[in-house]
Amino acid sequence: MWPASRLRDVADAVRPPPRLVDWSLLALVGVEAASGLLSFTVGSPSGWPLFWLHRIVGLTIVALLGFKLARVRHRLTDRSRWRPTTALSVATLVAAVGALATGIAWVLGLDARLWLWTLLSVHVGFGLVLVPLIAAHLATRFRLPQRRDFHRRRTTLKYAALLLGGGVVYRAQEVANDVLETPGADRRFTGSQPRQGDGNGAFPVTSWVADDPDPIDPGEWSLAVRGAVETPLSLAYDEVVVDGEALSEREALLDCTSGWYTVQRWRGIRVGDLLDAAGVDESARYVRFVSVTGYRWSLPVEEARDALLATHVADERLSHGHGGPMRLVAPGRRGFQWVKWVERVEVRRRDDPAQWLVTLVSGFD
Ligand SMILES: Nc1nc2c(c(=O)[nH]1)N[C@H]1C(S)=C(S)[C@@H](COP(=O)(O)O)O[C@H]1N2
Numbered sequence: 403m404w405p406a407s408r409l410r411d412v413a414d415a416v417r418p419p420p421r422l423v424d425w426s427l428l429a430l431v432g433v434e435a436a437s438g439l440l441s442f443t444v445g446s447p448s449g450w451p452l453f454w455l456h457r458i459v460g461l462t463i464v465a466l467l468g469f470k471l472a473r474v475r476h477r478l479t480d481r482s483r484w485r486p487t488t489a490l491s492v493a494t495l496v497a498a499v500g501a502l503a504t505g506i507a508w509v510l511g512l513d514a515r516l517w518l519w520t521l522l523s524v525h526v527g528f529g530l531v532l533v534p535l536i537a538a539h540l541a542t543r544f545r546l547p548q549r550r551d552f553h554r555r556r557t558t559l560k561y562a563a564l565l566l567g568g569g570v571v572y573r574a575q576e577v578a579n580d581v582l583e584t585p586g587a588d589r590r591f592t593g594s595q596p597r598q599g600d601g602n603g604a605f606p607v608t609s610w611v612a613d614d615p616d617p618i619d620p621g622e623w624s625l626a627v628r629g630a631v632e633t634p635l636s637l638a639y640d641e642v643v644v645d646g647e648a649l650s651e652r653e654a655l656l657d658c659t660s661g662w663y664t665v666q667r668w669r670g671i672r673v674g675d676l677l678d679a680a681g682v683d684e685s686a687r688y689v690r691f692v693s694v695t696g697y698r699w700s701l702p703v704e705e706a707r708d709a710l711l712a713t714h715v716a717d718e719r720l721s722h723g724h725g726g727p728m729r730l731v732a733p734g735r736r737g738f739q740w741v742k743w744v745e746r747v748e749v750r751r752r753d754d755p756a757q758w759l760v761t762l763v764s765g766f767d
Pocket residue numbers: 605606607608609610611612613657658659693695697723724725736737738739740741742743
């Protein structure tokens with residue numbers, strides 16, 4: 403191990419001036435919030451740089467927060483220096499440490515739950531409250547960085563060293579997780595942990611916020627196909643599932659943003675076959691999948707053709723919790739886009755920005 407004095411030398415060499423530390427903490431928390439939220443939409447491995455950015459910047463924040471705490475710790479430990487704004491500072495610190503600690507614990511493979519929440523969801527929660535807190539905190543102690551805070555070459559080198567350090571630490575952690583075969587080693591590039599096994603029982607039932615319909619009787623249910631089509635369709639369960647057999651089958655990976663993934667064999671009707679049966683207009687651009695609850699998501703027509711409306715998983719009928727009688731299987735998309743309890747397929751000329759809001763509020767009466 404290095405002696406502590408050596409460590410202090412390194413810290414001195416990479417520590418930016420105080421005002422810059424404060425402003426870069428704000429900026430980097432912004433980067434984390436943006437990259438974290440954006441990462442929710444990434445489901446294919448080509449999106450890995452976004453996740454790496456998030457991890458490296460997160461570790462850089464650990465170093466900057468260390469510098470900051472070393473500088474201001476007396477304001478917290480010395481009672482006589484407490485001010486009305488100290489409570490805000492402490493709240494900001496708690497949110498920051500909470501977000502960092504849950505993020506790091508997740509990477510190390512810890513699979514604990516707080517109430518119904520996975521650690522990853524708690525991480526997201528801390529991160530979301532941190533953004534307004536840090537903005538308010540900085541507003542109470544407003545000091546713009548000054549010219550003399552920037553020595554162009556030296557400042558750039560310091561930040562480069564901090565970011566590089568973050569990358570090295572993250573990579574070292576990956577190697578250590580692999581060698582020690584910790585649960586952290588099985589994470590996907592999205593950070594999600596595997597759920598093994600086949601069928602309904604193998605993976606958790608997850609609803610985004612409040613969606614929770616009553617079980618649906620397949621005999622009463624039907625699937626409507628409408629919008630920009632030549633022949634609108636209405637299909638009963640028996641027309642989709644003939645003699646207990648659904649027509650198409652494919653393997654696909656479901657990756658939930660709360661931090662787990664599973665690979666299953668899904669059976670059902672290929673959306674392309676459905677669209678061919680209805681005859682799609684020239685003008686069509688998107689296909690919208692709508693749940694009995696109103697929850698919905700749209701895919702571009704070409705991508706939608708390749709998706710599946712599944713009635714079965716690993717030869718079992720889809721259970722109610724997993725979206726039975728029919729759910730969308732959208733390979734390469736994150737779990738929240740795999741609409742459950744589908745009752746309507748709408749072929750449309752336009753995309754549907756309101757779907758973002760609908761997924762959040764669907765189920766609230
Ligand atoms: N109608 C509806 N579909 C939904 C959801 C929902 O809340 N309502 N949750 C989504 C989320 S966040 C995920 S990860 C998957 C989870 O599918 P599962 O419950 O079968 O694991 O369904 C998606 N489809």
